Amino acid sequence: MASASRTPAGPAPAPAPAAAVRRRRRPRLDRERALAVIAPLVLLALLLGTWQAGVWNDLLGVKPFTLPAPSAIWEAFGESGDELRDNTLVTLLPAMLGYAIGNGLGVLAGMALTSLPRPTAARLSAALIAVQATPLVALAPLVSLYIGAGTAFKATIVAIMCFPSMVVWSQAGFTSVETSALEYMDSMEATRRQVFRKLRFPAAVPYMFTALQYTTVLALIGAIVCETLKGRNGLGYLMIEQLAGFDAPLAWAALVTLSAIGIAWYAAIGVLEALVAPWKTARRPSR
Amino acid sequence: MGARRRRLATTAATVALVLGGWYLLALLMDASGDALASSKLPYPHSVLRPVLDNPDTLLDAAWATLSTALLGFVVGGAIGIALSVVMAQARWIEAATLPYLLLAQMMPLIALVPLIRSIVKSDSLTRLLMAAFVTFFIVTLSALRGLKDCAPAADELFRAYDIGPVKRLRHLRFPSAMPYIFSGLKLAAPLSLVGAIVVELMNARSGLGFLMLSALTFGPAQAPMLWAAMLVTLAMGLALSRAVGIAERLLTPWQMRFREEAR
Secondary structure, eight states: OHHHHHHHOSSSSOOOOOOHHHHHHHHHHHHHHHHHHHHHHHHHHHHHHHHHHHHHHHHHTOEEEOOHHHHHHHHHHHHTTHHHHHHHHHHHHHHHHHHHHHHHHHHHHHHHHHHHHHHHHHHHHHHHHHTTSSSSGGGHHHHHHHHHHHHHHHHHHHHHHHHHHHHHHHHHHHHHHHHHHHHHHHHHTTHHHHIIIIIIIIHHHHHHHHHHHHHHHHHHHHHHHHHSOSSSSSSHHHHHHHTTTTTTTHHHHHHHHHHHHHHHHHHHHHHHHHHHHOOOOOOOOOO | HHHHHHHHHHHHHHHEEEEEEEEHHHHHHHHHTTTHHHHHOOOHHHHHHHHOOOHHHHHHHHHHHHHHHHHHHHHHHHHHHHHHHHHHHHHHHHHHHHHHHHHHSSOOOOGGHHHHHHHHHHHHHHOOOOOHHHHHHHHHHHHHHHTSSOOHHHHHHHHHHTHHHHHHIIIIIIHHHHHHHHHEEEHHHHHHHHHHHHHTTTOOOHHHHHHHHHHHTTTTGGGHHHHHHHHHHHHHHHHHHHHHHHHHHHHHHSSHHHHHHHO
């Protein structure tokens, strides 16, 4: 992508023999690839090095017990590994539960929307897009009145946060099929169920995976916010508690854990998509 | 004119339906004999009461939240666009930062709130930084995608006329990136508010989140305030994304979908 934009345009050069082209392209590609690997690592090393050396502490004017060095954070993993693992489970399980419920209900609602007449469906999905734009976390204090605390509370908030995105994306997927394909199936006297199973659903799968990846972050955010609001354990609670108790390295270790979970979860959905739905629609949705 | 009247009628009908449903559910909740009935689902008119009685409380809180979130949103967006321009020019900067920008999309950045707060020790600065941070990551990526997505034929034409990189950026790449930038901004707008609200839910001393929390601890008597603050928060998110949409329409009226609508 990048290399294409850098190659000088203008009148195309006379086609060179294939072997010559290959010999000329090879080093350039290798350099691109090396740059893509080395540059991020250099940046990371620079960042961690200056952080470890205390440059950032001096710049921001904060003591090491507020902004601990990377080595201290690394040690916190060793010292409090069990605590981190237990709290990780406390955070992750409700997040995954709410994620499954919210996205599952979202697909069902997307199916229901698709079966409605066009104008009504358009109005409802416009309303849902509007809901997507609201900070749904603000519902957390209210929901806590209904469902005190703990797993059910967290899962509910997470489900509420995931639901609208999945409805919007899955409906977009179900309606992304081409009219000619629908007409063709119609001429073959396919039932609605058949049209759905053979045409609409496969077309919607990539869209659904887009929503599934997008909502992983929302699920973690929802769970963390609930824990800081009303919680006795979990990574979000751990961070607040340790910061209040001046054990900043453990709080940072909790942040690193959360980030790692977020990345792993996102990547896992990507792998799942490659396994379950290796086909891609031509108009692959980007978010 | 007919279409406009019909749209007004649908809006009125929707509002009436929502309010009617709310009254009905609140009536049911009231009749269920739940001790917390007035907190769990108060009547719409009782939610309106704190807004009318002391509008200053709500307005001050809303302003505290909105002003910092908005400032952070603007700052984060501006830095994001600037960085994307730099990244589009220098290959090595892009190579060094792109992986981290992608990874940041998968991390719950909101979890940084307590850590940032412990460092800067100021609620409004934390709100601002958080809003800016969240916006920055989204906008940089979408702007970069846009800057790279200019039509190759147009690019060749510009080069054929020997038009310099600055002019090419201004007249070709930037305009073609605008729709991408705006879609990024639209995605970031609610998140910048979420960032601000989360700061307040974690023991800040001002803002809508703080108002919600304190109303929650004071119990049923303050429940209408909880509801009012919550509804204002949700409405603010809506208004912000609407505002970005309007800005897009004003700044890039040439976009195909706007032209099709106008026809």
